[in-house]
Structures are given as C-alpha cells and as structure tokens.
Amino acid sequence: MTITHTVPVSGGRLHCEIRGAGPLLILTGAPMGATALAPFAEVLADDHTVLTHDPRGIGRSVLDDPHSDSTPDLRAADLVAVLDALDAESADVFGTSGGAVTGLALVTLHPERVRTLVAHEPPLLELLPDAAERRAAVDAMVDTFHREGLGAAWAAFMDFAGFDDPGDTGPDEQPAGPPPGESPAQDLADGARFFAHEIRGTTRYLPDLDALAATPARLVIGIGAESRGLATYATSMALAEALSLTPKEFPGGHAGFTEQPEKFAAVLRDALTRS
Known part of the structure; x- marks a missing residue:
C-alpha cells in the first residue's frame, strides 16, 4: 500500500509517497520524481519504510512561484520539512544524480538528520579539473x-x-x-x-569537503558498474578521492536502480548496514 502526503515547504508544497515498514529510507532524485523511483521503492519496501517524492517544482510538487530556481540547499531544506512532518529524527538517504547533490547538502547543513547517505553519481562538475x-x-x-x-x-x-x-x-x-x-x-x-x-x-554546487569529512553521518559514494565514461562517474570518483573514500560499485549505469532494481537494492542494503 502506498500512502501519499502533501508537505508544506518554503514557497510551495511537496508531494510524497510512503511504502513499507521498517527503518526510514528516503529516495531522492533531481529532477527525477516519485513515479520513476516507484518500482525501486517497491523492492526496498520489503524491509524499509520508503519515502519518495517529487522535488520542488517537479511533477505534483507545486511552487507558489513556478519561475523560482531549485538549488541543492533548498531541496535539502525540503527533506528536513518532510522529516519534521513525519516526526522522524533522522533517516537513511539514497540520492541519485541531482538527488545525490541534494543529499550532500542535507548532510552538510543538517548532519544530525542523516544516518547514512548513499550519494550515487552526483554531478559535481566543480570538482573536475576542466x-x-x-x-x-x-x-x-x-x-x-x-x-x-x-x-x-x-x-x-x-x-x-x-x-x-x-x-x-x-x-x-x-x-x-x-x-x-x-x-x-x-x-x-x-x-x-x-x-x-x-x-x-545542481551542477555548480561545490560541496564543503571539510564538513563532509567531519560529518557524524556515514557517507557512501556510489558509482555504476557500467557508468565509466560518464561525467557523473568522473565527478563521483573526484568526490571519493577528495574525501579519501573508496567508492561503492552498484549494478548497471547511471540509472541502474531502474534497470536492475533487485540487484541494485541488494547492494544498497549492504551499503546501509555495513559499518
């Protein structure tokens, strides 16, 4: 069963969907919304309470000013509003692509609200030499x-x-x-x-590397097994190197969770549980 919520956020309202039972896990993309993540969420709902959403201004998430820009910091604040609406102190977060940048902003600004962040292929172009x-x-x-x-x-x-x-x-x-x-x-x-x-x-977001290195949250940088050659592979490797982390390989490419949801979920579960 899927339960829908509308959460008030700064300058608008966020459409959210909740499935399953167990530890709270937020799946977040940008611009990818809840519909594209739904099949993956269904797999994870066997052992997690899985929250998906349409990012601000996308899909069913409505803004008072539709011409306002979306930034990682704003989207991170939206996730805090979601946690508050659920009376949840913290959650595990899987962010993919622009959603991984959202997750990095969330960990930087509100580290106490995240248990583990899996940042899957964030397009952090500012980390590249060019x-x-x-x-x-x-x-x-x-x-x-x-x-x-x-x-x-x-x-x-x-x-x-x-x-x-x-x-x-x-x-x-x-x-x-x-x-x-x-x-x-x-x-x-x-x-x-x-x-x-x-x-x-999203692409001009420059992560605070010192804050990320000192965060009490666990941080996992994800790369796709078939993503080599993509810009997001290079940015993910650059972030992992800057933080002295070994990247974790996930099945498929940049959207491996849509291509191989069961296999991808198994690797994500391992990333969330491994100390």
Missing part, C-alpha cells in the same frame, strides 16, 4: 533550450553527459533523458523546469 569548460557547456545547453527547445537541449545534455548518441530527433521530440514520470505532458514540463531553473544550481 570545471570552467563544463560550466560553459551547461550555460550553452540552457541557451539551446531557450533558443531551440527541449528536444535540442536533451540531445546536448546526453552528449555532454557521455551517454550514447541518442540519434536524430525532430524539434518536438525528446531523446532519452531521465526515466518517464507522470505523463508525456508532465515530462515536458519537468524537462523545461530542469533546464530553466535547476541544472545550473
């Missing part, structure tokens, strides 16, 4: 979105991120991006928000 060039490429991607539309922006994103060439797409077609959400119309709206109001804040 950060300035990467920043310019993201700016160009956003300009492409405003000038040529979502299909062209996704094509540029896929090439930038290191995924296989998505092939030729027409001006109104969206190549393979994040896993689909509520509906094609909602996916288009979420994609537009991602490029207009989210991608810059």
Whole structure:
C-alpha cells in the first residue's frame, strides 16, 4: 500500500509517497520524481519504510512561484520539512544524480538528520579539473533550450553527459533523458523546469569537503558498474578521492536502480548496514 502526503515547504508544497515498514529510507532524485523511483521503492519496501517524492517544482510538487530556481540547499531544506512532518529524527538517504547533490547538502547543513547517505553519481562538475569548460557547456545547453527547445537541449545534455548518441530527433521530440514520470505532458514540463531553473544550481554546487569529512553521518559514494565514461562517474570518483573514500560499485549505469532494481537494492542494503 502506498500512502501519499502533501508537505508544506518554503514557497510551495511537496508531494510524497510512503511504502513499507521498517527503518526510514528516503529516495531522492533531481529532477527525477516519485513515479520513476516507484518500482525501486517497491523492492526496498520489503524491509524499509520508503519515502519518495517529487522535488520542488517537479511533477505534483507545486511552487507558489513556478519561475523560482531549485538549488541543492533548498531541496535539502525540503527533506528536513518532510522529516519534521513525519516526526522522524533522522533517516537513511539514497540520492541519485541531482538527488545525490541534494543529499550532500542535507548532510552538510543538517548532519544530525542523516544516518547514512548513499550519494550515487552526483554531478559535481566543480570538482573536475576542466570545471570552467563544463560550466560553459551547461550555460550553452540552457541557451539551446531557450533558443531551440527541449528536444535540442536533451540531445546536448546526453552528449555532454557521455551517454550514447541518442540519434536524430525532430524539434518536438525528446531523446532519452531521465526515466518517464507522470505523463508525456508532465515530462515536458519537468524537462523545461530542469533546464530553466535547476541544472545550473545542481551542477555548480561545490560541496564543503571539510564538513563532509567531519560529518557524524556515514557517507557512501556510489558509482555504476557500467557508468565509466560518464561525467557523473568522473565527478563521483573526484568526490571519493577528495574525501579519501573508496567508492561503492552498484549494478548497471547511471540509472541502474531502474534497470536492475533487485540487484541494485541488494547492494544498497549492504551499503546501509555495513559499518
């Protein structure tokens, strides 16, 4: 059974879904929402209380100002609001892609609210030696979105991120991006928000390495077994090296939890329980 909640957050309302029973585990993406994470959440709900949500401005999470930007710090504050709404002192957190950046912000700002953070392939471009060039490429991607539309922006994103060439797409077609959400119309709206109001804040987040090194929360950096060559593989390895951590390999690629949910869940359970 899935229970839905609407949680008030700064400047809006967050759609949340809860499944299962056991220790609280938050799954968070950005811009990926609850629908794309639902199959993975169902697997984990056998032994966890699993909370998924639509990040601010995405899917069913509504903002008072739909043109406001989404930043990792704001999304971290949203998760604190969710914990408070559930009367939960802390939770384990699995963050993937932009959601991993959210988790890092949460651990930095509110370390007492996190037991273990598994940060799976955070796109921390500022940690790379060519950060300035990467920043310019993201700016160009956003300009492409405003000038040529979502299909062209996704094509540029896929090439930038290191995924296989998505092939030729027409001006109104969206190549393979994040896993689909509520509906094609909602996916288009979420994609537009991602490029207009989210991608810059997420990729330009510079983690406080000293705070992360000193956090009382356990920190696990996840990489995909099939992600080598992706920008997020390089950023994850850079973060792990900066923190003197050995990255933990997960099945599949950047979205391995959608490709192999059972195998991925087994590795995540190990990451959450290993001391």
